[in-house]
Amino acid sequence: MSDFTGLVAIVTGGASGIGLATAKLLSSRGASVAVLDFKPDGLPDDITGIEADVTDDAQVRSAVDAVVERFGRLDVVVNNAGIGAVGDVTENSDEEWARVLDVNVVGMVRVARHAVPHLRRSPAAAIVNTCSIVAWAGVQQRALYSASKGAVQALTLAMAADHVREGIRVNCVAPGSADTPWIGRSLQDTPDPVAARAALDAFQPTGRLVTADEIAGAIAYLASPLSTATVGTVLAVDNGMHGLRLRPQVQT
Template identity: 90%
Template sequence: MSDFTGLVALVTGGASGIGLATAKLLSGRGATVAALDLKPEGLPDDIFGVQADVTDDAQVQAAVETVVERFGRLDVVVNNAGIGAVGDVTANSDDEWARVLDVNVIGMVRVARHAVPHLRRSPAAAIVNTCSIVAWAGVQQRALYSASKGAVYALTLAMAADHVREGIRVNCVAPGSADTPWIDRSLRHTADPVAARAALDAFQPTGRLVTADEVAGAIAYLASPLSSASVGTVLAVDNGMHGLRLRPPARD
């Protein structure tokens, strides 16, 4: 498939996990891809790395301009950069609340702010934000993270309404528990990481975590010109975790 041929895509958080999987997929489907990351290292040769911290507006502006100057246009933005947080509402300090919201929400705003003027000139402009099912599903020990992703959900709908008549489609994906480096780091802090991973897998309706490639596939669908009627869409990629209510497996 070559539905992205001739298009230039910018993927934030593009050096690892879902971001890297997305960058590789878009490149494989014909896009010219730039990966924006704090440490854009070890990228495949066909992906252009650009260093920037999404909490720094000047760095974001410079990164977007670098991509446009190098490739002459910008058509697709994947707002994927984000960080996690664990704990109930009593657990995280004001500083951590500010840091997570700055990365997960305002970071997307900064990228979009500087990308939109260029996207307005594209015949196939699309923004895809990485949300999460915790934006609307109550999950224990995720108060701060859930609040940030709830804001991403609302932001996506507002952006979609603001820019649809400019020819810019805005949508988001909502992964469930995804097999990413963040999950690995979180499990390392548990008393028994192997048992914790087994319990996490067992909690999923399919018995396993979502893969980065599966989320990337959903992002590519929403970013593609082939989904030109999808606007303000929230696409869950969660193994059925939110929508299904399964009975416990029968015991022997």
């Protein structure tokens, strides 16, 4: 498939996990891809890495301008940079709340702020934000993270309404439990990582975690010029965790 041929895409947080899988997929489908990351190391040769911290507005503006200067245009933005947080409302400090919201929410605003003027000139403009099913499904020990992703979902819909008549489509993808480095690190912090991973897999309706490649496929769909009627959508990629209520399996 070559639906992104001639288009230029930015992927934030694209040096690992979902972001890297997305950058590789968009590149394989014809896009010129630039990754904006805190440490854009080890990228494939066909992907441009630019060091940028989404909490620094000047760095974001400079990085977006550098992409447009190099490639002459900007068509797709994947707002994927984000950090996790664990705990109920009694456990995270004010400083951690400020840090997570700054990265996960305001970081997306900064990137969009500087990208939108360029996207207005594109015939195939799209923004895809990485959200999470915790935006609408209550999950234990995720108060801060859930609040940040609930804000991302609301932000996505507001941006979609603001920019649809400018020809810029805005959507978000909402992954469930994903097999990413962050989940791996979280499991390693448990007393029995193997048992914790088995329990997490068993909790999924499909018996396994969502893969980064599966989430990248959903992001590519939302970003593709083939989905021009898809606007203001929250696309769940969660193994059915949110929508399904399955009976317990009977052991024989």
